[in-house]
Amino acid sequence: MATNKKKILITESFSQTGRALLGERDDIEMVEFPNMISAGDFQAMLMQQAPVHGVALGPTRFGEPELEASRDMKVVTRIGVGYDAVDVPALSRRKVPLMTAGTANSPSVAEQALFMMLWLAKRAAEMHAIVRDGSWGYRLGKLPYDLYGKTLLIVGFGRIGTRTAKRCLAMEMQVLVYDPYKSAEEIKAAGCEPVADLDAALPRADFVSIHCPKTPETVGLFNAARLSLMKPAAYLINTARGGIVDEKALHQALLSGKLAGAGLDVFEQEPPPVGHELHSLPNVIMAPHVAGVTREAVDRMSEQTARNILSALDGAPIRQNVINQDVL
Template sequence: MASNKKKVLVLGVIHPEGMALLEGRDDVEFEVLTDYSEANVLRHIEGVHGIAVRVAPVTRRIIEASGCLEVVSRHGVGYDAVDVAACTDNGVRLTIAPRANAPSVAEQAMMFLLVLAKQLTAFDPLVRRGDWARRGEHQAIDLEGRTLLVVGLGRIGSRVVRRARAFDMRVLGYDPYIDQDAIRTMGAEPVADFRAVLSEVDAVTVHCPRNAETIGIVGAAELAALRKGALVVNCARGGLVDEAALLAAVRSGQIAGAGMDVFDVEPPAPDHPFFQEPRILMTPHSAGASLEALKRSAYQTIENILATFDGTLDPAVVVNKEVLQGTVAS
């Protein structure tokens, strides 16, 4: 006898707080796949109404094979691995979890700025080796009074602005999609052309999606235009900061240091040249993976699926809003 329950496929393990939402619904059944290759997902996709996904690719073949798919819910805010056009073509809502990782990523960006400014990775080994007297070989700086450029002022970038202001930094904000008065309200000075102010900038952090407009937005020309000894942070998406240009700028001394949570290719190759450069600090695309962020992500990921089933989905979390016409009140 066919089940009347909605079926959810969870691609990858998510925090128990999200799973508890599924477990609490008598009208929903679910399956968790740890092998989320396309071939394996296709073996389990028939009759699936909702997909919760962390990092697995969700291809057109997967989207079209279900026969009744209503929603693909991303565990986070990036959706590079989801075929958005296929979702739209098939009337499938693609949702994100915008409340989830913004505080965590904003804190990570500030962590990079502080660690770089205060020379933590240079000073800590000196203490451990007993080379106390060599501390004068490294020069820490203060963030107070320095100028930070924040490129991208959405949920994460706006939080970075507030945190940087708490350190008494001057903050310039660039985002062509946000009203200048709104940028001022965040606490940043709006700039219409960020390249025109780079000579004033001591540090830059990028918080943009990856697309044709933003790939390489910080390249060789932008790095050269920054104040000598500037700091560069990318906790957004690989490719926004040109890796080859950044390496050259660090080695030349134009850039004093960089913090990179993301890479062009992930994971980076074992011989990636960044590994030989101690002034480039790296984390494994983990800025949004704090305990709190994982809880929030898991909860909202499943919440979005259940809200789709219940007809209460918030349009603000839907990427392809055109599929909502006539289905969800705005």
């Protein structure tokens, strides 16, 4: 009977693969909501649809007010791996698991990080403009760079950082890793060099790729002082979270020639305001927080999210995908 169904709110970006898995169950009712819904509208929808037993979130914030509005929340899931928009302690207080999509989008983010390194090193925009504008004779004045033989510093050696390392090792780069939560043995086993001091490692790097979560510890990690330790010929890539890099300090470093370039998929404010000071710099490549949102990744993440929801509703949440393990 309909009264026995579990109501699941899913964002409109949820793929057909995930919907099909949930749709196979006659005890599940799916209700769609806009991917960029406001906090107020989302709370109102939860109250209107209550009781709501599960949510599959995109970027929507979720915390105590949403838990209260839903009345009987059993599981909160992210169609992705980041969860800085979710109030984890609030969920833990109510014994509600927060689950993420595990490794579903990590290959995609690693590819984006490598793509941004290659775009910047190969001076892709400038090369394109030389051909387009008939400036062929100037091509030797804007020589690109090889990744071969260069040193990459990876900050954060989780699911994405490890995959980025694997791809860059295949490019015959030397890979340094800074992650205070990983053992030196694990990093060495992956063919990389562990570094214990971030500040000491930065001057060695030709490329720095950020893959750590956004936490109180990492907000502002790359401030003016830290950026000043990088080589003037180095490139900074951030496909992790906005706020880990101080954008004003980055703009100044790029403008003054203290840093060669940057690749940014994430920003302090998303979307960043039109006319943001970084937009006009020729040595910056940007993307709208889509590194982990390829066609294939959305299918993988939606499928994993659906499996996460079902596992929690069936009383056996997939343990490795639960962030707040204290609820298990």
